[in-house]
Amino acid sequence: MIITRTPFRLQLGGGSTDLPAYYEKYGGFIFAAAINLYMYIAVNRGPIDDLIRLKYSESEEVSNLADIKNGFIRLALQYTGIGKGVEITSTADIPGGTGLGSSGSFLVGLLNALHSAKGENVSYEQLAEEGFEIAARHLNLPDGKQDFYAAALGDFSVLEISPNGKVDFRKANITQHTREEFEKRLLLFYSGIKRSSVNILEEQQYRVREENIDAIQLKHQTKAIGRQILSAFESGDLDKYGQLLHEHWELKKKMSTNMSSLLFNNLYNRARNRGALGGKIVGAGGGGFFMVFCHDGAQDEVRKIYDEANFKEISFKIEPSGTQVILNHSPRHP
Numbered sequence: 001m002i003i004t005r006t007p008f009r010l011q012l013g014g015g016s017t018d019l020p021a022y023y024e025k026y027g028g029f030i031f032a033a034a035i036n037l038y039m040y041i042a043v044n045r046g047p048i049d050d051l052i053r054l055k056y057s058e059s060e061e062v063s064n065l066a067d068i069k070n071g072f073i074r075l076a077l078q079y080t081g082i083g084k085g086v087e088i089t090s091t092a093d094i095p096g097g098t099g100l101g102s103s104g105s106f107l108v109g110l111l112n113a114l115h116s117a118k119g120e121n122v123s124y125e126q127l128a129e130e131g132f133e134i135a136a137r138h139l140n141l142p143d144g145k146q147d148f149y150a151a152a153l154g155d156f157s158v159l160e161i162s163p164n165g166k167v168d169f170r171k172a173n174i175t176q177h178t179r180e181e182f183e184k185r186l187l188l189f190y191s192g193i194k195r196s197s198v199n200i201l202e203e204q205q206y207r208v209r210e211e212n213i214d215a216i217q218l219k220h221q222t223k224a225i226g227r228q229i230l231s232a233f234e235s236g237d238l239d240k241y242g243q244l245l246h247e248h249w250e251l252k253k254k255m256s257t258n259m260s261s262l263l264f265n266n267l268y269n270r271a272r273n274r275g276a277l278g279g280k281i282v283g284a285g286g287g288g289f290f291m292v293f294c295h296d297g298a299q300d301e302v303r304k305i306y307d308e309a310n311f312k313e314i315s316f317k318i319e320p321s322g323t324q325v326i327l328n329h330s331p332r333h334p
Helices: 020-026 071-080 102-117 124-138 146-153 176-185 198-209 213-235 238-252 262-273 299-308
Strands: 002-013 028-044 052-055 059-062 086-092 156-161 167-171 186-190 276-281 289-294 324-328
Touching: 002 102, 002 146, 002 213, 020 028, 020 213, 028 102, 028 146, 028 213, 071 102, 071 124, 086 102, 102 124, 102 146, 102 324, 124 146, 124 167, 146 156, 146 167, 176 186, 176 238, 186 299, 213 238, 238 276, 238 289, 262 276, 262 289, 262 299, 289 299
Parallel strands: 052 086
Antiparallel strands: 002 028, 002 324, 028 086, 028 156, 052 059, 156 167, 186 289, 276 289
């Protein structure tokens, strides 16, 4: 039995510049943070039979790899060369479709578990790239690189993405005091609105590939603000981060008519009047989680606004580790 634990992530800077349509021409930049909300994957290879048993949001039991409905699992098994006699179960702290990179965490955690079940010790980079290849290249999903790398690496991660797709990554240089201030002043609210990111991301990819000048300029500006956000964190100037977060959200809303809604906009405007410096929908947009960064001392006033709208606050901490095996038990069968 192998069990992996893989963190979810918050986008902090660079937005959707990790999409191939953009980075293949201009290069991408991402600054993200892993948090202590997790995807758990269990892989067991029992001695009884050669069936493949799957338990995720649905259940499957098949004899042949090709019959698996879940494309993520089918391709992950193909990548790792496991074709029979395996049971896979997943569970998570949050549902999918909420903007915290659940698909990336699922794939990275699954690949980590499958490689570990074979006794293979693979790099974080390999796990991230395999996850991206499965989602973007084989399943043709409009995914970028950040979710897979953030899930694999953990902590505050910085990605520089070359036009050829090569990712140079590092951990951001952030003091413990700044980490603690960020955790104290950033509020994370779940709206209860689940949505698919596919349509929003496909729209952005299409506009960039069609060389829509406005869409490309928005991405350029988003990347520039992302670099400023990283600088604010590494210099410990979180008030500056809050201001830049507001600028980022104003740009992000221009990327798609489905990015926000009257509800989100009204709540955010009220929060700004009560001490919020900046905020945004986490992920592609449309629903899921909304994050708000506050002047220190204004948190309770901002909480009241979202509580009245029945948004649920989710507490979090920065997770310093990426995907990891938390159980590796291989009993000997007679």
